[in-house]
Amino acid sequence: MLQLYGNAKSRAMRCLWMLEEIGEPYQLIEKSTRPDDLQTAEYLRLNPNARIPTLVDGEVVLWESMAINIYLAQKYPGPMQSDSPEMLGLAAQWSFWAVLELEELLLDLLQHRAVLPDFARDPSHAERSELLLQKPLGVLNDALVGRQFFAGGRFTVADLNVASILMWGKMARLDFSAHANVARWLDVCLTRPAYRRFRDRTAKK
Ligand SMILES: N[C@@H](CCC(=O)N[C@@H](CS)C(=O)NCC(=O)O)C(=O)O
Missing domain, CATH: 1.20.1050.10 (Glutathione S-transferase Yfyf (Class Pi); Chain A, domain 2)
Known part of the structure; x- marks a missing residue:
């Protein structure tokens, strides 16, 4: 299942909105913007910037909210998919x-x-x-x-x-x-x- 690290009051909201648009099942893994939440070895392996959001889609790990959304729109068939x-x-x-x-x-x-x-x-x-x-x-x-x-x-x-x-x-x-x-x-x-x-x-x- 798609996993998004972040919280709804941060830039992660952009990706949560997109996830609702594409209709794929996903899990929101709550992360605050506090350093103790972001600067863990485990999270830094996913996002070396120690920022949210981060998307995990199987082997694919992406950060930068806009890039995550363009990826989701491109990857998942449906009305959000780019056709050209x-x-x-x-x-x-x-x-x-x-x-x-x-x-x-x-x-x-x-x-x-x-x-x-x-x-x-x-x-x-x-x-x-x-x-x-x-x-x-x-x-x-x-x-x-x-x-x-x-x-x-x-x-x-x-x-x-x-x-x-x-x-x-x-x-x-x-x-x-x-x-x-x-x-x-x-x-x-x-x-x-x-x-x-x-x-x-x-x-x-
Ligand atoms: N350009 C990045 C910005 C990410 C970003 O700055 N996220 C903030 C939350 S909205 C953050 O993680 N702040 C924690 C920090 O800077 O320490 C994106 O759009 O994903």
């Missing part, structure tokens, strides 16, 4: 792009709007991140003109990987009003039954 090199290329393009252009800014926004205790929040950090996010949000918004999803006219790993980062914007009250296509697309992604299943399954923990 173009679709695979677009999945890689949007996944790299989301990590490089969105992730750090959104994490900073999230920290300073929602996660840090009040005394440690710096509104100027949040404002700067929100301002810098306007450019990539514009790129996303334009990519979604006349198109419901990023590739092949259907929800794919490209959408899942970008949405699983951009959802931090929702949690951080990012203003999407100037980017209506993005707001609509993100809502569609976050109402997927698989996303709801991921939430229901992990809410009980």
